[in-house]
Amino acid sequence: MTSAGPSRRRFLRLAGLGAGAALGARGLAGVVGAPAVRPAAARGRRGARAAQDDALSIALSAVVEPAQLRPGPPTTVWRYRAAVTAGDPARLQALDGPFPGPVLRLRPGMRFTADFTNGLREDTTVHWHGLNVPWTMDGHPTMPVAPGDSRRYDFEVRNAPGLYWFHPHAHMRTGPQVYRGLVGLFIVEEGAGDPRLAALPADLVELPLVVQDRTLDDVNALVYTQSMMGFLGDDLWVNGRERYAAAVAARAHRLRILNGSNHRILKLGWRDGAPVTVIGTDGGLLEAPVEKPYVMLGPAERIELLADFRGLPPGAARTLDSLAFRDDSMAVAGALWPQGGPRQVATFTVAGDAPPAGGRVYLPVGYSGARVGSADFAPAPALAAAVCRPAGRAAQGIPADRTIVLRLERGQFTLNGRTFEADAVAEDEIVTLGAEEVWAFVNAGAGLGPGPGMMMAGPHVMHLHLVRFRVVERTTDGRHAEAYATVSAGLVDEGWKDTVLVMPGETVKVRATFGDYTGLYLYHCHMLEHEDQGMMRNFRVVE
Numbered sequence: 432m433t434s435a436g437p438s439r440r441r442f443l444r445l446a447g448l449g450a451g452a453a454l455g456a457r458g459l460a461g462v463v464g465a466p467a468v469r470p471a472a473a474r475g476r477r478g479a480r481a482a483q484d485d486a487l488s489i490a491l492s493a494v495v496e497p498a499q500l501r502p503g504p505p506t507t508v509w510r511y512r513a514a515v516t517a518g519d520p521a522r523l524q525a526l527d528g529p530f531p532g533p534v535l536r537l538r539p540g541m542r543f544t545a546d547f548t549n550g551l552r553e554d555t556t557v558h559w560h561g562l563n564v565p566w567t568m569d570g571h572p573t574m575p576v577a578p579g580d581s582r583r584y585d586f587e588v589r590n591a592p593g594l595y596w597f598h599p600h601a602h603m604r605t606g607p608q609v610y611r612g613l614v615g616l617f618i619v620e621e622g623a624g625d626p627r628l629a630a631l632p633a634d635l636v637e638l639p640l641v642v643q644d645r646t647l648d649d650v651n652a653l654v655y656t657q658s659m660m661g662f663l664g665d666d667l668w669v670n671g672r673e674r675y676a677a678a679v680a681a682r683a684h685r686l687r688i689l690n691g692s693n694h695r696i697l698k699l700g701w702r703d704g705a706p707v708t709v710i711g712t713d714g715g716l717l718e719a720p721v722e723k724p725y726v727m728l729g730p731a732e733r734i735e736l737l738a739d740f741r742g743l744p745p746g747a748a749r750t751l752d753s754l755a756f757r758d759d760s761m762a763v764a765g766a767l768w769p770q771g772g773p774r775q776v777a778t779f780t781v782a783g784d785a786p787p788a789g790g791r792v793y794l795p796v797g798y799s800g801a802r803v804g805s806a807d808f809a810p811a812p813a814l815a816a817a818v819c820r821p822a823g824r825a826a827q828g829i830p831a832d833r834t835i836v837l838r839l840e841r842g843q844f845t846l847n848g849r850t851f852e853a854d855a856v857a858e859d860e861i862v863t864l865g866a867e868e869v870w871a872f873v874n875a876g877a878g879l880g881p882g883p884g885m886m887m888a889g890p891h892v893m894h895l896h897l898v899r900f901r902v903v904e905r906t907t908d909g910r911h912a913e914a915y916a917t918v919s920a921g922l923v924d925e926g927w928k929d930t931v932l933v934m935p936g937e938t939v940k941v942r943a944t945f946g947d948y949t950g951l952y953l954y955h956c957h958m959l960e961h962e963d964q965g966m967m968r969n970f971r972v973v974e
């Protein structure tokens with residue numbers, strides 16, 4: 432019995448999630464009084480305890496429970512509940528909405544332990560997306576946690592500071608489990624001495640945004656159909672809130688955005704036409720901000736934007752949209768809102784100068800307290816050797832160590848003609864520990880040349896476990912030039928990535944160093960219906 436009794440009540444109380452999250456679904460509702468999401472290091476009461484802040488242990492469970500997403504009947508969601516069992520409770524936080532969540536905040540080098548209990552009625556696992564962990568801790572589908580069972584995930588945080596996340600990786604069930612709400616954020620915090628932070632406006636305010644498309648029926652139940660072509664929801668939700676609107680201070684904001692959708696690609700741009708200032712990607716802050724007219728964000732990708740509300744009078748508002756684009760994919764049956772259709776993402780209305788009271792997302796990122804010195808900023812040891820290389824968008828013909836062809840064959844999306852097979856690894860999927868390799872992802876659609884194959888083309892979003900990579904080259908075969916022109920200016924290749932959008936007809940080459948662990952890891956399309964249908968393979972890292 433995992434989802435009832437004293438331990439569950441304790442989760443609810445300690446995590447402070449869920450209560451008070453009843454929303455007016457329109458307007459500036461749901462913001463004030465939401466739990467804080469802020470750098471744990473910014474807490475005042477550290478002192479003597481700071482010395483012990485080198486580990487965080489949580490009890491984590493996946494539960495089924497009601498959430499008030501809209502007026503009317505509550506919606507049954509599947510979500511994570513967490514409570515800190517050892518370490519600083521401020522390292523566990525919530526988003527400013529009813530679900531998903533929670534938000535964990537750690538620093539490089541910390542020990543992290545999650546004692547996970549499966550309160551669902553089906554197998555699940557927990558995968559730490561983007562984190563460099565031993566393979567037995569990676570949530571591989573061959574290591575399921577049965578209903579009612581528990582499993583300990585335990586690892587050292589070796590990643591560079593950045594916005595990572597966690598979600599189920601159950602065999603053929605990742606799509607429905609994520610869709611119903613099993614998504615949490617795992618933030619690795621910068622030290623106050625990080626020069627990239629120093630280059631940004633002071634008193635930067637942080638706002639994590641999990642963007643997801645969802646369909647609710649007329650009794651507020653989540654609608655999902657497991658289709659090979661992907662599932663597209665008919666409205667956009669941010670932090671579990673429909674038509675997300677936030678009251679903000681007239682300050683500079685760091686918008687830390689996860690596209691938590693199953694299949695939906697976002698094309699983020701300001702409604703007022705201002706350029707988008709990108710300060711970070713999957714693997715953390717860029718060396719320097721870059722401006723784009725808009726940015727593309729596929730499922731599982733993260734982007735960090737600088738939104739500057741300084742100097743705006745109270746009542747002034749800025750709106751972030753997902754803009755129209757073409758992806759040349761076959762329409763998803765029954766989707767009321769097609770891929771590439773425009774939609775509002777979020778509205779930010781200036782409510783004054785000062786951060787509103789009530790403790791929310793308003794604390795300067797990187798605020799140090801006495802404890803954190805510049806020595807705190809060091810790349811995680813494992814990554815120190817992997818120097819940032821300039822992304823070579825202009826480069827052509829970089830030799831690839833491996834080529835992965837993404838194709839639709841015999842009614843299935845495949846990787847080099849193969850689909851997922853439990854723990855099987857092919858000869859050409861074995862990688863040597865420490866090797867630096869270039870992998871080429873070739874989106875070949877359903878064959879070459881025009882004809883019906885063209886109709887079955889579509890984007891994919893390729894993700895490698897274990898590593899972070901740089902995009903070193905993009906080329907297109909020209910068959911989808913018109914569609915490509917609607918997205919290409921928003922492809923952000925400047926930073927570290929673990930997931931990359933590969934448009935139809937496109938070849939994307941990425942360079943990664945395969946450390947720190949040997950073992951069995953996954954690479955796959957992160958469009959979750961593609962993944963669940965087998966567009967996923969293992970690679971094995973060997974000594």
Ligand code: C2O
Pocket residue numbers: 558560598600731894896953955957
């Ligand atoms: Cu987001 Cu295989 O994972």
Ligand code: CU
Pocket residue numbers: 558559560561894895896
């Ligand atoms: Cu992953």
Ligand code: CU
Pocket residue numbers: 844890891892956957958961962966
């Ligand atoms: Cu795909």
